[in-house]
Amino acid sequence: MNPFKQAPVIRQALIGTIKRTGNKALQVLGLSGELVDDVPLYQQAGFAAWLPKDAEVVMLPMSGRARNFVIVAGRDAVAVELSEGETVVYNQHGVELRLSKDKVKINTDLEVDGNIKATGDVSDKLGTMNQMRTVYNTHGHGNMGAAPPATKMGAYNAF
Incomplete structure (x- = not known):
């Protein structure tokens, strides 16, 4: 029999549970009780997530080999x-x-490690920055130095 004419070995995806976590290679327990070490985690470019212990994962065998899995998806509790x-x-x-x-x-x-620019109002539970700016701009100064604002900042209700 010609080895090149044999049907390819196809192994289906497995669902497993993370037993040892890490950034690159994990240990996974398959539902059949098979423990697989050093399984690489493949994630979408631009996205990285730490999979916690006992998270469920989907593993695909590379080239149909039982010990050559990669993790392609995961979910936790x-x-x-x-x-x-x-x-x-x-x-x-x-x-x-x-x-x-x-x-x-x-x-x-x-x-935020950078600037924030808003085209609308910026507010907290006591009011908006525009309301605070209005109070500040209308406070007065007497002959004895700075006088407190006539209206306390935060005296407005937000929204």
Whole structure:
């Protein structure tokens, strides 16, 4: 029998559970109990996520070889509810960046390493920057030096 005329060996994708995490190669326990070491994690360009221990992953065999898997997808135990049309980027700590139809919502502190430019109002729970600017610009100075503003900043209700 000619070895080049044999039917190719096809091994299907496996679902497994992460047992040892890392940035590049992970250890995965297959549903059949097979433990696979040093499985590389392939992710979409421009996106990287740490897969926690016990996260479920989908592994594909490269060239049909049983010990030559790559991880192509994963999910952890964090349940994220989505509304129609929403996209959410989240981590295992529950921090979300939620893109909905007309706004972006971030559910944690935000640090920006650069400038912020807004074409609309910037506000906090007490008022807008424009309201604070108006109060500041209308405060007076007496003969004895600076007088406090006639209206306290933050005395406005936001929205």
